[in-house]
Amino acid sequence: MNCDVCKKKSASVFLTQIVDGKMQKVNLCETCSKEKGVTDPTGFALADLLLGLGASQEMEKGSTTSRCPSCGFSQADFKKTGRFGCAACYDAFAEGLENMLKGMHKGLEHKGKVPPRLLKAKLRDEELKKLQRDLRKAVADEKYEVAAELRDRLKHLEAEGQTAI
């Protein structure tokens, strides 16, 4: 039987844990078991290992802030529960997050629904970026008449955004 983490060496550490009343098993080789801290049973969360193959390890490696400024949630809390404390945690622990999400999902960018109230803002944002690009191009091409028109539209859109907020 091969190690569940490296999938190369043969497993010599067989671990069973009851998480939320549900039995979970993991087989590890000597090296990986040390890396994952299996020798210290209190510091090891099997759930993490199963969830994102060392999700909390990734979090520790990547993140520089140790607590979420908004809710006070810590990496240790995440390690214990596999859950975040609040919406702001996603930014507070941003660095390690990508590696973890990579193992869980099909991509790293949301492609689905946007809340209708944010949709307008998002569309305006995209329009702004496009106008800025066009403006730079117009200036570079020395098309100053076009550039002036683009500049006015940009100003208008920015002013609109301010009142909307």
Add this chain to the structure above:
Amino acid sequence: MPIHSILSTAGEWLRGDGPQSHIVISSRVRLARNLNGFPFPGHAKKNERVSVLECIKPAVESLPEMAEAHSVFSQDLSALEKQVLVERHLISRDHAAKGMGSAVVMNKRQTLSIMINEEDHLRMQAIRSGLQLKNAFKLIDKVDSELGDKLDFAFHNQYGYLTACPTNVGTGMRASAMMHLPALVLSEQVNQVIQAVNKVGLAVRGLYGEGTEAMGNLFQISNQTTLGEKEEDIIARLNKVIEQIILHENNARQSLQQKKPITLLDNVGRAFGILRYAHSMASKEALNLLSYLKLGVDLGFFPETCQLPIDELFIETQPAHLQKSTSQKLQADERDALRASLIRARLEKMPAPTPKQNEGPAMAE
């Protein structure tokens, strides 16, 4: 609307009149949402959870879809009532464990249920009979948009809807179908199917979701990933796989009928015999035997009129449903005796299985 009127009538998804309902029992789509500025329920203090509840509950109750709804605080439900709701898939097992600071709102038809302060501030689900994932999504998507106008949902430009567990982030959507696959189990093909489904990034679970056993040959197929794909694409992918599984189950049924007609009739007949004459029956055994009767109806061994009573028994023999009509909590052996007598009574008028009932004239009552 009083809770007992919800508890005493079965939801419409149980009627089994949706498309492909001989194999797909029900389709569910749930969305997870959270409010900006409040910690997620698992990390929130009691007063914070109560504030969230006070903010969300009136918004949910004012939805046009919830015009005739039942809305109840978790602490006002008894353990038995919660268990009945779990057995109907209207609340999760996790939500049933909640007390003060949580609530559930359900519509009269029991097609919509919205849990407040489960793992996320909002867990809303639509449930439909048969294979209707798109319809279920349409229903819950509308509710989500209406609520999104009133509530400030936590949304991230890159990661989409933010959830307590990173496995739900993005769409926050879990779409699932409950499938009855007796022929795949009988012909020992079901493990192959499960492996194939897992390979394409979908999950297969037992009757009550994560970590539960497959009883009564019932399996839940759902999406595993929530980030990086549009809702409609996830559902289309899931639909395709479910249609494939239906095809395999139908093929397995046909080949059993052709190659092992006696074994098949014997399985159904034995199930019928035990259910008709047993005096003590555990819920797992009941589900497994009822599954054969349901298969028997699908194959025409019983008249079609037998379908509804059998489908009803699937849910009415569950522990909490069984006890809701009795005033005190029953011991396990008392429950098993009550379950057996309920089944005997319901099956009393049912004729014994014979091959191809449905090709002859309908049985007189």
